[in-house]
Amino acid sequence: MNSSGVEAHLGPGLRPDRRRFLQMAAAIACAPMAERLGAAGLGAAVLRRTVAVPGGFAVVHLGPDAAAPIAHFNGDRVFVSGTPSAWLAIVGIPLDSQPGRAPPLTIQYSAGSPRVVYFTIEEKHYDAEYLTLKSDQVDLNPADLARCEAERTHLQRVLRTYSDPLPASLLLLPPCQGTRTSTFGLVRFFNGQARGAHNGMDIAAQVGKPVMAAASGEVIDVGDYFFSGRTVLVNHGRGFISLYAHLSDVKVKPRRRVMAGQQMGKIGITGRVTGPHLHFAVYLNAVAVDPALFLLSEPRVQPLYSL
Numbered sequence: 147m148n149s150s151g152v153e154a155h156l157g158p159g160l161r162p163d164r165r166r167f168l169q170m171a172a173a174i175a176c177a178p179m180a181e182r183l184g185a186a187g188l189g190a191a192v193l194r195r196t197v198a199v200p201g202g203f204a205v206v207h208l209g210p211d212a213a214a215p216i217a218h219f220n221g222d223r224v225f226v227s228g229t230p231s232a233w234l235a236i237v238g239i240p241l242d243s244q245p246g247r248a249p250p251l252t253i254q255y256s257a258g259s260p261r262v263v264y265f266t267i268e269e270k271h272y273d274a275e276y277l278t279l280k281s282d283q284v285d286l287n288p289a290d291l292a293r294c295e296a297e298r299t300h301l302q303r304v305l306r307t308y309s310d311p312l313p314a315s316l317l318l319l320p321p322c323q324g325t326r327t328s329t330f331g332l333v334r335f336f337n338g339q340a341r342g343a344h345n346g347m348d349i350a351a352q353v354g355k356p357v358m359a360a361a362s363g364e365v366i367d368v369g370d371y372f373f374s375g376r377t378v379l380v381n382h383g384r385g386f387i388s389l390y391a392h393l394s395d396v397k398v399k400p401r402r403r404v405m406a407g408q409q410m411g412k413i414g415i416t417g418r419v420t421g422p423h424l425h426f427a428v429y430l431n432a433v434a435v436d437p438a439l440f441l442l443s444e445p446r447v448q449p450l451y452s453l
């Protein structure tokens with residue numbers, strides 16, 4: 147673990163508990179493969195206690211095996227990393243999960259029949275947010291409903307993309323400069339009606355400002371959708387995927403490689419929005435998880451979890 151490199155990422159002024167958590171997460175994300183499990187072993191207990199909440203992730207030790215075990219959660223392939231002496235799974239936990247025993251994590255080792263592991267989901271309270279939209283953006287007509295359903299199915303399929311190469315890092319760069327206007331997990335009311343929780347982070351900025359890839363990867367979808375407007379999805383590897391929505395000008399195409407920090411489009415006002423902003427979402431095993439857990443250099447990130 148390169149502690150001085152990690153320190154450089156964090157900067158002064160963070161609460162000690164937040165700082166310690168970020169150091170643990172950064173250690174896992176930054177350490178070379180051979181060192182990763184050592185760092186993960188140090189951080190896993192903290193991470194389990196800290197982020198195994200709805201919208202977070204669980205770090206589950208899988209033990210030794212000659213090759214990376216194949217793990218599934220709710221039928222979706224799970225991020226697995228490590229070395230033959232010790233593997234670990236990083237499991238995205240759905241926002242609508244109940245606290246308590248999680249559904250089974252199924253693990254196929256290189257020999258023998260699959261095994262099942264359970265972990266515990268801890269409680270987390272998310273605040274509510276009240277938004278006002280045009281009524282036809284809340285009460286959808288049958289044609290819009292059918293469109294949304296088809297788009298939801300398409301996006302869910304894209305989010306199930308799983309490729310074997312390991313991401314260079316679990317750290318993400320800020321995808322744009324701007325002001326955080328809505329955090330992940332807020333329970334949303336549109337015109338007074340309860341809707342699903344917010345599954346990403348909103349960053350407000352002027353139309354036309356650049357939007358960058360938060361990490362290197364492959365563009366796996368470019369679309370223009372009812373809710374998210376012009377949207378790009380990037381696959382970073384092993385089910386770790388980022389999504390950029392409401393863009394005004396998309397420069398990239400599917401199957402193109404992008405580098406961390408490379409401009410992919412511009413801030414826009416497309417889809418269902420109340421003003422120009424980027425909706426930024428991060429996924430593990432097709433589950434939306436809190437982007438703030440990975441954006442270690444984002445200056446406006448607020449402490450979401452305490453140890």
Ligand SMILES: [Zn+2]
Nearest residue numbers: 346347348425
């Ligand atoms: Zn959003």
